[in-house]
Each structure stands twice: as C-alpha cells, then as structure tokens.
Amino acid sequence: MTHLPDGLPPLPALAEPEQIEAVARDLEGLPLVRSTVELERLSRDFHEDSPVLTPLLAGRVAQLGVHASSVEAVQRVASACVRHAVPLTLRGAGTGNYGQCVPLAGGVVLDLSGLNRLRAIDPLTGVFTADAGIGLAALDDQLRQAGRALRLLPSTARSASLGGFIAGGSGGLGSVRWGFLRDPGHLLGLEVVTLEPESRRLELAAAASRPLNHAYGCNGIITALTMASTEAVAWQELVIGFSDWERAVVAARTIGESSLVLQSLCLLEAPLCGAMPWPGGGGGGTDADHRLLVQVSPDGLPLLLSWLAELGGRLLWQRPAGSGQGLPLAELTWNHTTLHWCRRQSGWTYLQLLLPQPELACLQGLKQAWGDDLLWHLEGVRSQGAQRLAALPLVRWRGREALERLIDQVLERGGLCFNPHVLTVEDGGLGVIDADQVAAKTLYDPDGLLNPGKLRGWWERP
Ligand SMILES: Cc1cc2nc3c(=O)[nH]c(=O)nc-3n(C[C@H](O)[C@H](O)[C@H](O)COP(=O)(O)OP(=O)(O)OC[C@H]3O[C@@H](n4cnc5c(N)ncnc54)[C@H](O)[C@@H]3O)c2cc1C
Known part of the structure; x- marks a missing residue:
C-alpha cells in the first residue's frame, strides 16, 4: 500500500473570469484582494517541510481574496460563491502544516482574521464563546484576566487563530493533560454559516459541532466557537x-x-x-x-x-x-x-x-x-x-x-x-471516511464548494 499521494485529487475547473467578476460585484463594499502577490500570500501555509506536498501545491492560488470582519460579511461571501458556483477556501492565520488552506481549485479565499472578539465568558464555568478568527494568544490573554486559560494551544499560538486550530489542528501544548481537540469535552458549540444562495447562520450544540472539528473548513464556515477552558497557571x-x-x-x-x-x-x-x-x-x-x-x-x-x-x-x-x-x-x-x-x-x-x-x-x-x-x-x-x-x-x-x-x-x-504528507482530512488521520463529516457537508455546503479536494469522503460518496 502506498501512503504518499502522487497527484492531486479530482478537482473542479478554475472559475472563469466572468464568474469571479460576478462574485466581486456581489461583494461591493467589502475589502477585496486582487494583487497577485497578496493572493499568493493568502494561498500559502507552512507545508514546505513536506517534500511530497511542496511540488503538488506549487502554483495553487486563489483568484480573488476577501477580508471579512463581521458574520454578515461572511454570509455575503458564502451566498455570492454559491450563486456563481465559485469554490471558497477559508483562512485563519495560514499556519497549517499540510496545505489545509491552500486553494487547490482557485476560487475565493476568505480571510477570517477580522472576526476577532471574545464574545462572552461564563464566570462560574469558564466556558467561553469567541469569534473564529481571534488569535489564540490574544484570546488566552483575555481569558487570563478572568483567571482562565485555553486547555490546548498549538506551538504557533502567537500567530494561529481559534477557528483554524479547531478546523486544521489537533492538539499541542496541554495535550499531555487534556488529550486532543477532537476528544469530547473541549468543543461545546459552534456558530456556522452555510453555503447556500441565501446563506444561513446556525447555532450547533456540541454533538452537531463534532463533524466540523478537524474538517479543514470543508463542511461549513465556523464564525464562532464555544469551548471549555481551564484554570490559569503560572507555568x-x-x-x-x-x-x-x-x-x-x-x-x-x-x-x-x-x-x-x-x-x-x-x-x-x-x-x-x-x-x-x-x-x-x-x-x-x-x-x-x-x-x-x-x-x-x-x-x-x-x-x-x-x-x-x-x-x-x-x-x-x-x-x-x-x-x-x-x-x-x-x-x-x-x-x-x-x-x-x-x-x-x-x-x-x-x-x-x-x-x-x-x-x-x-x-x-x-x-x-x-x-x-x-x-x-x-x-x-x-x-x-x-x-x-x-x-x-x-x-x-x-x-x-x-x-x-x-x-x-x-x-x-x-x-x-498521522501522515503530514497528504492532502485530505482522512489520509492525515486514520485513513477512514467519517460519514458524519460528509453528512455535515451535504447540509451546510450541498454544492461542494468549500475547500475542494480535501474531503475524500465527498467525492467517494455513493
Ligand atoms: C511551526 C509549526 C508548529 C505547529 N504546531 C502545532 C501544534 O502544536 N498543534 C497543532 O495542532 N498544530 C500545529 N501546527 C499547525 C497550525 O499552526 C495549527 O493547527 C493552527 O492552529 C492553525 O491555525 P490557523 O489559524 O493558522 O489555521 P489556517 O492554517 O488558516 O487554517 C487551517 C484549516 O482550517 C480551515 N479554517 C480556518 N478558519 C476556519 C473557520 N473559521 N471555519 C472553518 N474552517 C476554517 C482552513 O481552511 C484550513 O483548512 C503547527 C504549524 C507550524 C508551522
């Protein structure tokens, strides 16, 4: 059996310039990115430590970028992409190791770093709700003012975002005590924006949130997360x-x-x-x-x-x-x-x-x-x-x-x-398709526009 990909997965064709212009027209008033240099930056992450992924991902660049700083803006982007059948790839801070946020099929890249507020923290339980694009270091600092801290942090905490950590990461600092992000008990709820002509904003409880945890942003746009915290410790x-x-x-x-x-x-x-x-x-x-x-x-x-x-x-x-x-x-x-x-x-x-x-x-x-x-x-x-x-x-x-x-x-x-030289969610895990992840994509991204080529269960579904 081979463990390393020798080509790209099946992908949709690049969007025609007219489709991209139609999306841009729908997004008038939002900060758009068109410069090649900036589009290349927004299409990159830290996969270059894999000599297998590096050649596969070379030249994979979004055709249009958008910065969002409100959930309403995210909904506008989602609706526009669906109306004009253009792929959409989400980006937190772009620190993933496996090309998770590299758009394989061009389309739009949506930078969520402008969604950056800690919305609420419960003083009794320490449970907090924060915007998906908030930086982990900034979030941890704010939790510490309430005597609390994040249970798990990647070693990239000084740059990575909360949404990107849940969608693309797995654990790190704190894993010696708290295990991994997908263990039940860490993620307690999500606010999700759907890819539909009239995009909806949904509130998911813990069980319904699970399939979006570590799904590389393939099955819904996370706009806020509710998570458990721990007591702050002066390590x-x-x-x-x-x-x-x-x-x-x-x-x-x-x-x-x-x-x-x-x-x-x-x-x-x-x-x-x-x-x-x-x-x-x-x-x-x-x-x-x-x-x-x-x-x-x-x-x-x-x-x-x-x-x-x-x-x-x-x-x-x-x-x-x-x-x-x-x-x-x-x-x-x-x-x-x-x-x-x-x-x-x-x-x-x-x-x-x-x-x-x-x-x-x-x-x-x-x-x-x-x-x-x-x-x-x-x-x-x-x-x-x-x-x-x-x-x-x-x-x-x-x-x-x-x-x-x-x-x-x-x-x-x-x-x-846990192979870091592969492109799909499944191949970087235990190799098996998670039917719940695919079912969530059917619900929240029925046209299959989110991050094409990263969820094998989608194109292999019966
Ligand atoms: C030096 C180094 C050390 C690292 N150490 C660790 C570590 O200790 N533990 C660990 O788990 N990882 C680690 N990583 C990987 C990565 O830094 C983390 O997983 C980080 O949390 C990713 O966050 P990000 O904001 O950069 O996500 P991005 O790279 O921007 O995105 C990651 C994935 O999430 C998706 N995504 C982003 N935002 C959303 C959203 N709002 N809704 C849905 N999907 C979204 C993207 O499309 C992409 O598929 C490391 C990477 C490097 C380069």
Missing part, C-alpha cells in the same frame, strides 16, 4: 539534561504518568538540540545531552527538582514562562522542533506517530534500522485516557520510497501514522 519552564537516552525516555514516561500538573513534556534526542534556538542559551549542557523540556505548575516544581537525580537527569535551565529574553520554551516543541531543524538542515522532513506500548522497544528498533537518518522528538500526550509519548521524528529525505518503507515499518510494529 514554570525547565530544561533537563540526560546523558542516557533510555533513562530519558523512561523519565518522560514517569513524569507524564505522575500527578504533576503539566503543560508540556517534550523530549529531544541529543543531535536535535544543537539546532534549537534555546532561550537564554539553554543553560549549557553538552552536545551529548538529550533534553527534556517541561512546563510544570509552581506547586509541582519542588518535587520535580528533587526527583531529577533519581530519574537520571540534571537541571540545565529554568525560568517562569513569559519572563526573560528569547523564544518561549513552547516554541521549541511540537512542530516548532521540525521548523527549527528543517530551517537549519536541508534535506530533512518529518512524521507524526503514535508508537506501540511501551515505546522504548520500537524507538530502539527503528533507530537501529535507520541510524542517523531518524532523530527522535517525543511529546507527552494523553491519548484515549492513557499517558503516552507521541513521536514527531525528523527524517532525512531519501526519497518517496524510503519514506513509504519507514511508514510501513511503523505500521508493522503496531504504531499509527
């Missing part, structure tokens, strides 16, 4: 050095399984560490050190520090989150590790895996087979209620066949691959 950031890889992995497991309140738990194999822009220099350590990056609550700090020697580690660096110079430690974790490494070393790419339990045997087996072509980056996560280490290894690019072989070996060993 303490630590970097812990380990000279022994096996002890480092066991320590990451042990800390993850403890009752410490953690926000992140990221383990980097020694060769990766030299390429990371450590805040404050990272506190020394040697080239041979593997490094565990931890964000822990202040009440757990004394215990963690006193535990380190027994776990085989030693403290290299420590500071309260948000203080001091340089990048936040969070921006060395998740796909920021990938970004820093790939910007400094050419000829590398990455994978996203859940390894069979316990992880160590699989980590060592694959290392033996692939040597220095595979560098381990692990993240503590809660997956279906159990603590695990997810793997985002850096992989030297030796061509498609080698990457296919590596994925096969992960699957043969009982691991799961």
